[in-house]
Amino acid sequence: MLITVRKPIQEIMGFLAGERAVFLLGCDGCAAASGTGGEPEILELKGDLEAEGIEVTGWKVVDFLCQKALIRTSLRPFSEPLARADSIVVSTCGIGIQASATVVDKAVHPACNTISLGGIRGEWQGEERCAECGQCFLEFTAGICPLTACAKGLVNGPCGGAVDGCCEVEPETRRCAWDVIYERLERQGRLDLLRSSPVQIKDFAQMRPPSAIRGTRRWAIDMAVTEGETR
Amino acid sequence: MKLTDLFREGEFVITSEVAPPKGTDTAEMIENAELLKSRVNAINLTDQQSSVMRLGSLAASRLLKAGGIEPIFQMTCRDRNRIALQSDLLSAWALGVENLLCLTGDHVSLGDFPDAKAVFDLDSVSLLAAAKGLNEGADMAGNELAGKTDFCLGAVVTPGADPVELQLIKMEKKIAAGAEFFQTQAVFDAEAFARFMERAKSFGVPVMAGIILLKSPGMARFMNKNVAGVHVPDPLIDEMKSSEDRPATSVEIAARLIREIKGICQGVHVMPLGWEARVPAVLDAAGL
Numbered sequence: 176m177l178i179t180v181r182k183p184i185q186e187i188m189g190f191l192a193g194e195r196a197v198f199l200l201g202c203d204g205c206a207a208a209s210g211t212g213g214e215p216e217i218l219e220l221k222g223d224l225e226a227e228g229i230e231v232t233g234w235k236v237v238d239f240l241c242q243k244a245l246i247r248t249s250l251r252p253f254s255e256p257l258a259r260a261d262s263i264v265v266s267t268c269g270i271g272i273q274a275s276a277t278v279v280d281k282a283v284h285p286a287c288n289t290i291s292l293g294g295i296r297g298e299w300q301g302e303e304r305c306a307e308c309g310q311c312f313l314e315f316t317a318g319i320c321p322l323t324a325c326a327k328g329l330v331n332g333p334c335g336g337a338v339d340g341c342c343e344v345e346p347e348t349r350r351c352a353w354d355v356i357y358e359r360l361e362r363q364g365r366l367d368l369l370r371s372s373p374v375q376i377k378d379f380a381q382m383r384p385p386s387a388i389r390g391t392r393r394w395a396i397d398m399a400v401t402e403g404e405t406r
Numbered sequence: 407m408k409l410t411d412l413f414r415e416g417e418f419v420i421t422s423e424v425a426p427p428k429g430t431d432t433a434e435m436i437e438n439a440e441l442l443k444s445r446v447n448a449i450n451l452t453d454q455q456s457s458v459m460r461l462g463s464l465a466a467s468r469l470l471k472a473g474g475i476e477p478i479f480q481m482t483c484r485d486r487n488r489i490a491l492q493s494d495l496l497s498a499w500a501l502g503v504e505n506l507l508c509l510t511g512d513h514v515s516l517g518d519f520p521d522a523k524a525v526f527d528l529d530s531v532s533l534l535a536a537a538k539g540l541n542e543g544a545d546m547a548g549n550e551l552a553g554k555t556d557f558c559l560g561a562v563v564t565p566g567a568d569p570v571e572l573q574l575i576k577m578e579k580k581i582a583a584g585a586e587f588f589q590t591q592a593v594f595d596a597e598a599f600a601r602f603m604e605r606a607k608s609f610g611v612p613v614m615a616g617i618i619l620l621k622s623p624g625m626a627r628f629m630n631k632n633v634a635g636v637h638v639p640d641p642l643i644d645e646m647k648s649s650e651d652r653p654a655t656s657v658e659i660a661a662r663l664i665r666e667i668k669g670i671c672q673g674v675h676v677m678p679l680g681w682e683a684r685v686p687a688v689l690d691a692a693g694l
Contacts (some may be wrong), residue, residue: 178681200516258635286499326513326515327510327513327524327526327527327529328526329510330529331530331531331532331576331579332527332531332572332575332579333572333576333577333635334510334527334529335510335528335562335564335567335591335635336512336513336634337634338632338634340568342517343512343513344513344515344635348654353572354572357569357571357572361569361571366571366575369572370575370578370579371574372580374531374532374535374579374583375532376528376532376535376546379525379527
């Protein structure tokens with residue numbers, strides 16, 4: 176699940192300088208759940224743009240804008256309004272905007288900002304987040320990731336700024352990650368782990384996708400389908 | 407002059423600190439340092455404390471050194487990645503800086519550029535390890551240096567933190583990474599500090615107690631509410647409240663604290679926060 180919020184209409188109008196007609200794309204997945212990409216929101220966006228003197232040649236809410244094959248088939252009936260539009264305004268997350276831009280060979284304008292959730296979560300939503308660092312050290316941190324749970328992402332212990340176990344950056348809403356790690360290890364009688372664990376120095380090169388994965392068939396098929404049909 | 411040399415000679419080491427200016431006018435900073443010069447062994451130069459953008463601590467360290475005052479170069483991990491941190495360490499050594507204080511640093515959200523990217527590529531522990539590596543002649547990647555550093559490596563600890571056990575564990579990690587002395591967060595409760603030192607003394611690394619000059623009861627209450635690990639006991643707040651001469655009472659409280667703890671630690675670090683001119687009186691009254 177990605178959470179999005181709509182940009183102010185003034186910002187979107189700034190993107191449309193010199194343009195007269197647009198086609199709107201929404202998404203019935205996460206964006207609809209966020210209240211940015213479903214049918215009611217697309218109609219609202221249509222009204223906002225028309226009030227600013229922009230013609231909306233057509234609109235479509237696709238089930239999932241992150242699915243390029245789905246975008247392609249969903250837009251087949253809309254070739255005429257798409258052709259008349261100067262550009263496409265897409266009201267969804269950064270992934271859906273990029274997928275739309277890949278499929279539709281026209282200028283694409285983002286209507287939303289995607290809000291940071293501080294790392295990806297599991298399919299079954301919980302507060303645990305993974306930064307995909309490529310060097311998991313949960314072994315040493317009681318199964319709690321300080322890279323995502325600590326405001327500073329500190330991997331060798333707390334900064335000392337916590338007050339009453341709460342993070343100094345967001346005291347109302349954030350526990351100190353290291354305080355939680357400490358509590359769990361103390362409860363389990365495993366505090367020695369903190370003393371014996373090696374000094375962590377993150378290899379940020381491993382936070383980029385390895386070239387070995389970029390070279391896999393799965394990645395290649397995705398690229399072939401995309402590039403083959405748009406070129 | 408390295409602080410470690412003084413500790414080795416059994417000296418009770420006294421340090422203080424000054425803050426570089428917001429701007430290029432260093433006159434007041436130099437003036438404050440001059441007020442302290444004859445009474446302290448070295449002076450910390452804070453690194454954009456509270457994440458407020460200021461003149462850099464490396465340039466300020468050099469300015470003090472040129473004026474015959476021993477600087478302690480404070481370095482945080484908030485604004486620089488490991489390339490810049492290591493480079494600045496080499497620069498500092500080339501400019502004559504010998505004492506270093508390694509900190510993680512405040513979060514950018516606390517300062518005047520909350521929209522800045524917070525770096526924290528390294529933290530206090532890994533920065534100490536990196537500095538130790540430079541002292542041994544190699545950078546973090548293991549590349550050999552043409553000319554190495556020889557810093558005295560300092561770190562910080564908060565004796566009043568809760569849980570204190572976590573502070574002690576991190577203190578041990580800092581020592582293992584290379585820390586050779588510690589300056590502490592402000593101490594106001596001598597008994598609590600004694601309990602902390604009972605645990606910390608087994609590490610065998612010199613500890614300098616942090617002393618802040620209380621300016622008012624309001625300042626004490628503010629610190630109790632907002633500063634992690636700092637607790638000003640009520641009797642001290644009452645003493646300030648009922649005082650008819652607050653600066654004199656402030657000096658008396660700081661001096662009394664130093665007298666109470668000087669037997670159980672290896673030095674004091676006085677944070678005057680604008681009251682630099684009163685530090686000599688504190689040290690006189692404390693018998694230092």
